[in-house]
């Protein structure tokens with residue numbers, strides 16, 4: 001019985017040693033190096049502007065950078081009046097060589113702002129369609145830019161329109177429905 005006890009004790013492994021081995025010198029040196037490098041990096045960069053991980057210059061869009069008449073025309077008008085301003089025969093009237101575009105600037109402003117419906121004759125052709133209003137969707141500066149663009153593009157050669165003209169139009173015709181040719185002639189003296 002006693003012998004049995006002894007055998008069990010002799011089978012035991014010795015207690016493991018703890019805390020007697022120091023951290024290897026290489027590891028300590030590596031750690032010290034990393035700490036030095038890290039704090040040195042932070043100190044070196046103190047006061048540098050925070051530009052993000054890889055220091056790329058962030059792109060900041062200016063508020064008025066988007067107002068570009070040619071871009072607006074391509075995005076808003078060209079689907080109907082076409083990139084070359086010639087429209088689609090029988091459906092969308094041309095803006096190139098159109099007296100409605102190159103005459104009194106308030107007329108294209110009115111058409112873009114509030115839309116147009118009913119019969120209209122453009123460059124000798126009759127059209128009968130409906131153009132949507134853009135006054136709710138474009139700012140005064142954007143309407144001035146896109147109207148200035150169509151007045152000057154495709155050798156139209158008419159003077160540009162200022163934002164004031166659009167602001168003045170808005171003041172006079174607030175909350176108006178789509179224009180007709182008759183109404184344009186009565187109110188603004190269309191061609």
Ligand code: HEC
Pocket residue numbers: 073076077078079080081091092093094095098099100101108111112116117118119120122127128129130131132134146147150
């Ligand atoms: C959804 C198609 C459509 C879009 C988009 C459109 N128009 Fe029109 N536009 C028309 C139609 C259709 C007419 C003719 C309406 C009629 O028959 O009464 C017209 C007529 C005109 C006219 C007078 C007639 C002429 O040819 O000179 C002008 C000026 C004009 N549009 C300018 C513009 C401008 C500038 C834009 C962009 C801001 C624009 N339109 C966007 C369909 C469109």
